[in-house]
Amino acid sequence: MERxxxxxxxxxxxxxxAWxxxxxxxxxxxxxxxRETQFVDCYTYQEVAQAITDMVTQSAGPYTAAGMGMALASYQSADLSxxxxxxxxxxxxxxxxxxxPTTANRMRLITEKCxxxxxxxxxxxxxxxxxxxxxxxxSLNRRYFTMNKVAKFLIEKIPNNGTVLTQCYGETIIGMLLREAIEQKKDLQFFCAETRPYLQGARLTASCCAEMGFKTTVISDNMIAYLMSSRKIDLFTSAADSISQDGYIANKVGTYQIAILAKYFGIPYFVTGIPDSDKKDKSSIKIEMRDPEQVMELNGIKHTLNGVQAIYPSFDITPPEFIGAVVTDRGFYSPYDLKSYFKENPENNFY
Incomplete structure (x- = not known):
């Protein structure tokens, strides 16, 4: 398969x-x-794991970093029996x-395969x-190829000259949706929620959209209701870090509140990704709590007084009643019927 x-x-x-x-x-x-284009060089697999923990790479990037980290571990141990x-x-x-922790199940599929x-x-x-x-x-080729199938289904639901609202950075599906729009000559514009505290929507999603020539507008996370009430939004979409079989999805914190607003304003919310075969229900999703200091600063500049506290849940969980459909490589599935995905496709080779 070509790249x-x-x-x-x-x-x-x-x-x-990750290479x-x-x-x-x-x-x-x-x-x-x-803001800067710099690389982190890892000379041990432990440094790769730390880079993943530190969010040097996020979204689907850690899946590739995991595989390359295992190659590095093999190199490190080459002289052993x-x-x-x-x-x-x-x-x-x-x-x-x-x-x-939230994506440990998906990461383990990769590292154990290695x-x-x-x-x-x-x-x-x-x-x-x-x-x-x-x-x-x-695996990279397979994931890109699979998500291109997802993009072909998703773009059918977006009219020409349509407007899409995104949350966080959906990695592969963002790229594939943009490429599919170009190949189908479909003109789209994007509103990207900035996604505090790491600004993945502003820095990553918006960068991809703009670099590929699409009209791109960044909004802060607290502008969603204003946007939906004053502009025509055809679709809200996000990827998901976990999709349990009872229809709950975990994605970057803030997704849940946008989904609530989308339902209120009658805007369809389509989640892209492959359901997790080992996550039977909501209780199997673990929410990662990160350093709250990252909430109280931006780009290294602290903006709270000493003594002020914060919390930083990396993800929130959106219930199925706020999800229009889960868009997979096999088409659209109701969040209430995700088990049927595995009846048709018991082997999940996505990773």
């Missing part, structure tokens, strides 16, 4: 997501992009997979490092 990142903006080109080469994983630092190499990679798998690839390579007397690296590139 699926053709026409993609800077953030979605493979080498800029292993010659004993180093290189990750574009999304915490400061586009086969038994010790596998033990080392098993430890690396768990460390990387649990770098962020461990299996390493076992096969070692048994065959070939390089596990190169095998893991190639598997990660194959």
């Amino acid at each position: 699926q990142d053709y026409m993609m903006p800077t953030l979605l080109q493979y080498e800029n997501v 292993y080469e010659n004993g180093k994983v290189r990750i574009l630092d999304r915490r400061i992009y586009p 086969v038994e010790d190499q596998l033990a080392y990679l098993k430890e690396a798998s768990e460390t990387i997979a649990t770098a962020r 461990l299996d690839i390493a076992k096969e390579a070692l048994a065959a007397g070939t390089s596990p490092t190169e095998a893991i690296r190639q598997n990660t590139i194959d």
Whole structure:
């Protein structure tokens, strides 16, 4: 399969997501992009795991970083016995997979697959490092190809000259939706909620939309009701970090309140992604609590007095009654009928 990142903006080109080469994983630092274009170089798998924890990369970026981190772990352990190499990679798998708790189930699918690839390579007397690296590139291609199918379904629901509201940074689906609009010659404009406190919507989603030539407007997170009451919004869409089979989705904190407003104003909310086979219901979703200091500052400048407190839940959970549909590679599913996705497609090879 040819590389699926053709026409993609800077953030979605493979080498800029996460890339292993010659004993180093290189990750574009999304915490400061586009203000600065800098890379974080990781020389150990532990540094890759820390980069994921520190949100050097977010959205689907950690899935690629996880695979490349496992290639680096293989490189680190190359001089050990086969038994010790596998033990080392098993430890690396768990460390990387649990770098962020809400998506640990998805990350574990990736790192354990890398461990299996390493076992096969070692048994065959070939390089596990190169095998893991190639598997990660194959996974990238597969994910981009799959999300392009999702984009083809989603764009059917957006009229020409339509207006789309986004939340946070939907990574692959954003790129694929933009590329599909260009290929279908469909003119769209985007409103991007800025997504405090990390500003992924303002810095990442808006950057992709603008770089690919679409009219792009950033709004602060507390302008949603004004926007919906004063402008025509055809669709609200987001990706999801978890989609449980009872129709609850976890996405960047703030998604829930936008979904409530969208329902009030009669705007459809379509979630993009693949349901999680191992998350049966809402109770299986774990919300990551991050350092509250990040709420009390912006770009390193503190804007509260000493003694003021904050909370920082990374995600919130939107109930199914606020979701119009979950858009998958197989089409639209009611959030109340996600189990049928697995009846038709029991093997989830998305990652």
